[in-house]
Structures are given as structure tokens and as C-alpha cells.
Amino acid sequence: MKIISTNISNPISIIWNGKELTTGIYKKPTNTPIYLGKEGVKDDEVSDRKVHGGEFKACYLFSEVHYAYWKERYPNLDWDYGMFGENLTVSSLNEKDIHIGDLYEIGEAIVQVTQPREPCFKFGIKFGTQNALKEFIEHGFPGTYVRVLKEGYVKNGDTFKLVEHANNSLTTWQFFDLLFSKNKNENLIRLAVENDALPIRKREKIKKLLK
Secondary structure, three states, X not given: OEEEEEEEOOOEEEXXXXXXXXXXXXXXXXXXXXXXXXXXXXXXXXXXXXXXOOHHHOEEEEEHHHHHHHHXXXXXXXXXXXXXXXXXXXXXXXXXXXXXXXXXXXXXXXEEEEEEOOOOHHHHHHHOOOHHHHHHHHHOOOOEEEEEEEOEEEOOOOEEEEEEOOOOOOEHHHHHHHHHOOOOOHHHHHHHHOOOOOOHHHHHHHHOOOX
């Protein structure tokens, strides 16, 4: 895996249900290194810290591979890297291969895979329809958030070096499917509940799915 684009955003105002809100989903590529901090990416807009930013969502990664699929579905959008609100657009990122808890070294930083992105209404606004949320879920390749264990700068061209593979874990793809599928796999639920790379609130919520 390699960084194709580093992306950050300024605050943008949007209207939702008649109210003006601020969002940081409109990220744009930057040609300079970006600093991954433990609470978020330096100089990047995070408007709603209840659902973005913080220890377990410090930085969002999305795969360059999936851009072709979405460009075909939404050809009239103004396409550029950062379109999905990701801080890092990554080549060859495969949600079926990376596991929650995996540790990677990128540039100066060391990060841990935490949880997939769950789309919200702001994603729908950016794509021009709230139907995009359902499509995102059905497509099943959500990218992943990471926790920053060692802060530092990363830049375009930096490669991901696996530091430690998480044992007895589930992939990002499996966890995303678990969140939205009707038929819940109890073995995967148990793996998620026992995985401290997930925030405790998420694990407690998942635990309630056990029969």
C-alpha cells in the first residue's frame, strides 16, 4: 500500500433540513506532507467531533482502487482525491486484507487500523443524493479509520510497512458487513467485542447483538 494523495479541508457550510451546518468532508489534495496527530490531522477541519476525529478516528484512509466504481456511478461530480472525505488516498488498500488492530508504519508515523467509515447524511449531500449512503453500504468497501500511536508527518509516495499483524481479529470488510447485515455472525461479534483496537462504546454496542 502506498499514499497516492494527502488531503485536508477547510470548513464548508451546508444546509440540512433548513439548518446551516459546517463540515470537513470537502477535502482537497495537498502537495505538502501532513501531520498525523493522536487526535486528528493537523490543520484539517473536523466539524462534529462526536462522530469524527479523536483517538479512534484520528485519520481516515480510502482506497484509490474504488474510485473507478464511483466515478462510473456519478460521472457528473467534480472528481479529485479526497472525494470521500479521506485524509489519505491509498493504493492497493483492500478491506478484505487489513485487520482491525493491524499496526503500520507510514512515513514518520505508526498507526493502528480501528474501524470502517459509516456514511452519514453529509456524504449524501456531497454526492447529491441520500441514496449514496445505501449504495456505499451495499458496495461494502468503506475504507478505514486509524489510531495514531506515533505522531509524525506522512507524504505522497510513502509506503505502508506492516509492523504487527493483529491476531484473532476480523477484517475491516467483515466488521463493516457485521454492522449492516441482517444475519449477524456471532463469532465475528465476539472477535469485535474482544478487540481493544475498537473504542469501548463501539464494543459495548456490538455486544448487545449477541443472542
